[in-house]
Amino acid sequence: MFDKLTLRKATQDHADRIWEILQQAILKRKEEGSTQWQEGYPNPNVINDDITKGIGYVVFHSENNSIIGYVVIMDDIEPTYNELSGGKWLTDGKYVVVHRLATAQDVKIKGLGTWVMQQVENVALSKNITSIKVDTNFDNDGMLRVFEKLNYVYCGEVFFRGGSRRAFEKLLV
Template sequence: MNTTAALLLRKANLSEVPQIWEIIQDAIEQRRLEGSKQWQDGYPNELSIENDINNGFGYVLTESETILCYAAIIFDIEPAYEEIEGKWLTDGDYVVVHRVAVSKLAKGKGIATKLFQKIEDLAVQQNTYSIKVDTNFDNIPMLKILDKLNYTYCGEVYFRGGARKAYEKQLS
């Protein structure tokens, strides 16, 4: 991997669904190997990705045209976040990050951390100064990233019947 090439966060194209789906499948398998219950029930699937892209939520982080990771970045209300067992840091506009998956080509290179830094930049460009994210209690890699980037644990939210740890970061 060429570390001098610029990392670019951009909207994904429908033509990229097969590549993105491969990255998601690797992430699903990684979760399974780590003993996580996250993403082990048929979600997300290719339709989730197509819907993200059609809705303008699907983003890829690329380096020299190679897709290194995928995320749904949503500048809108997340209905599941309306009910939190705990308290969010802010009540205003926020960006939601879902379905983060890193290519196995980029594993262990800090790419997910760079992705979140790019999302922070994007949020500020859109005059949105809060990022909210949730993850499974057993998704250790994501919990470490959120800790490293100073996200604040706010409580639990419920998705598809399961409790998830909810985090928020205020941007300045």
């Protein structure tokens, strides 16, 4: 199944489908009892900014010619990560940041989140970056399982969008 998938840079033509996928993820988080993504973020303006900045990526499924996931991959400083509490980052050098990972709920593929994070590793290595830093809500069990499966190390907490979030890092070498 995963051989039919590719990770590509998002374009404005993808914006409507990306928003659909994010709305599905927002609803899923709400149904799970989470407050994550329940205050108007992310939204279409955020998606347009991601695409304009060249940091938005889509998961393209070639068999049914559709977009089934979205992720932001940045190789810029995440200011929120400068204030880590209750721990320490593994490295102080250049890193890739992952934000807004969402997978379609209308085309479910078991393990898709893990596959996306493995592709993020490939993107990081293609840029000669060997560290990935991420954060997620304390109650995002799906992402927490992905981080555990892929050997991310818990480094502490960051404060983002009005709440504390768990922060992780993975070294790729």
